[in-house]
Amino acid sequence: MKGVSAPASVRRHFYKFYKGPEDLFRTVIPFLGAGLESGEACLWIISRSIGVLEAIAAMRLRFDLIRFLENGQLLIFPAERWYLNRSRFSERKTLERFRKFLQDRERLGFKAYRVVGDAGWLEERDWEKFQSYEKNSQQAIQAAKLLTICAYPIEHCSLGQTKDVVDSHDSAFLSKF
Numbered sequence: 677m678k679g680v681s682a683p684a685s686v687r688r689h690f691y692k693f694y695k696g697p698e699d700l701f702r703t704v705i706p707f708l709g710a711g712l713e714s715g716e717a718c719l720w721i722i723s724r725s726i727g728v729l730e731a732i733a734a735m736r737l738r739f740d741l742i743r744f745l746e747n748g749q750l751l752i753f754p755a756e757r758w759y760l761n762r763s764r765f766s767e768r769k770t771l772e773r774f775r776k777f778l779q780d781r782e783r784l785g786f787k788a789y790r791v792v793g794d795a796g797w798l799e800e801r802d803w804e805k806f807q808s809y810e811k812n813s814q815q816a817i818q819a820a821k822l823l824t825i826c827a828y829p830i831e832h833c834s835l836g837q838t839k840d841v842v843d844s845h846d847s848a849f850l851s852k853f
Contacts, residue, residue: 689810689817691845693830693838697726700827701734704792707825708735711790712744716823717781718789723755723796725829748784751777755797765802767809771816778820788821795828803837810844 694700704720711718722731731752735741744750761769774791781789798806810826817824828841 688823689814689846690823690825691841692825692827693833693841694827695830697730697734700726700794701731704731704825704827705735705738707823708750708790708792709739711788711823712739712749714788715749715786716788716790717748717777717784717786718744718750719777719791720750720752721755721758721791721793722752723794725796726794728752728754748781749786755794758793759797759806765798765805765809767805767812770809771813774813774816789823791822791824793824793826795826796832798828798832803840807840807844810841 692700692703694703708718708720720731722728732741735752741750745752758773759765759770778789795806813824816822826841826845830838833841
């Protein structure tokens, strides 16, 4: 069912605060799974603190990952390689990677997308630049048929940072416990 278009009303930029890998997996796996099942291209940018191999293992419990990886429908990428350039956050490089992901998936026939970005890599020194990127990314999200969850480890967020996250997103993504 590749190429199914998400309606314009689902272009959303959510945030999710999480407490550890299991909490994150409880939200991300069904979210990405729904996209995979409906023919959307999915990107999971996962931090070292959670682990790419752990994310893959958790997804394999529910989905035939080989099929989705081989046909280019799913990409799982280390956050530190996606967001950082010479150990610092680079908005320009991140946006280039994001545009390339969308272009490559469009060439494969996909018309709708889901992205999860894990901010477990984010250090204090990059906070302001990253929040600027979060606000600026709204334009790209609206231009593409895109559902996005930006996941933040709550134990690493100050009260002010929590407010920044809330202010730079459409709404919270809540999961059932």
